[in-house]
Amino acid sequence: MDDISDKDYVVIDHFFREELYAEIRSFFLSKLSSFKEAGIGVDSDNQINSKIRGDFTYWLDRKRDSDLQNFWELLDEIIQMFNRYCYLSLSGYEFHLAHYPSGGHYDKHLDQFENRNNRMISVVIYLNEGWQQGDGGELEIFEKDGSSFLVEPLAMRCVMFKSAEVPHAVLQANKSRFSLTGWLLYQPSALGKFFG
Numbered sequence: 001m002d003d004i005s006d007k008d009y010v011v012i013d014h015f016f017r018e019e020l021y022a023e024i025r026s027f028f029l030s031k032l033s034s035f036k037e038a039g040i041g042v043d044s045d046n047q048i049n050s051k052i053r054g055d056f057t058y059w060l061d062r063k064r065d066s067d068l069q070n071f072w073e074l075l076d077e078i079i080q081m082f083n084r085y086c087y088l089s090l091s092g093y094e095f096h097l098a099h100y101p102s103g104g105h106y107d108k109h110l111d112q113f114e115n116r117n118n119r120m121i122s123v124v125i126y127l128n129e130g131w132q133q134g135d136g137g138e139l140e141i142f143e144k145d146g147s148s149f150l151v152e153p154l155a156m157r158c159v160m161f162k163s164a165e166v167p168h169a170v171l172q173a174n175k176s177r178f179s180l181t182g183w184l185l186y187q188p189s190a191l192g193k194f195f196g
């Protein structure tokens with residue numbers, strides 16, 4: 001909590017109990033055939049441009065995806081913590097599973113859209129067991145002074161950052177790259193269901 005207040009981002013390893021991690025990963029694998037090519041922008045603006053991003057996503061829905069019940073409950077706790085310790089007024093979230101096939105990347109961007117600015121905190125959880133140097137798909141985080149550093153997308157690692165403040169990019173993956181990505185919202189939104 002202190003890190004995200006001071007530095008705008010935080011990287012946490014071993015974020016989950018093993019059991020919860022295993023549940024998320026097996027859910028991910030069970031949905032892999034239903035992923036769709038991700039777009040950029042919101043709603044009617046939503047365009048697919050694989051020059052900018054090359055991932056495939058599956059938007060989650062708490063009611064339908066009740067196999068992730070333990071994850072949803074953890075998320076409720078995380079939101080409460082942000083509200084209590086960082087004085088945010090988070091009241092919703094939107095999450096998707098993301099698959100970057102080999103060759104996929106995402107250019108430098110911010111997670112807020114021009115016409116929609118309710119994404120407060122970005123949360124990325126990586127599911128890549130046995131990731132090694134050379135597999136690619138590192139998350140590049142840009143600091144305010146323009147310097148940047150790389151975060152390896154290791155299994156059980158969670159990265160959180162302020163959606164409006166931290167520019168970031170996903171370097172080209174040389175192997176399939178799996179993650180669970182989402183946004184904690186200032187106001188709830190159903191938009192997530194309609195794009196990606």
Ligand SMILES: O=C(O)CCC(=O)C(=O)O
Nearest residue numbers: 106111124139170179181
């Ligand atoms: O998967 C990641 O490391 C970041 C993904 C991302 O930036 C996004 O989906 O907006």
Ligand SMILES: [Fe+2]
Nearest residue numbers: 109110111168
């Ligand atoms: Fe992003």
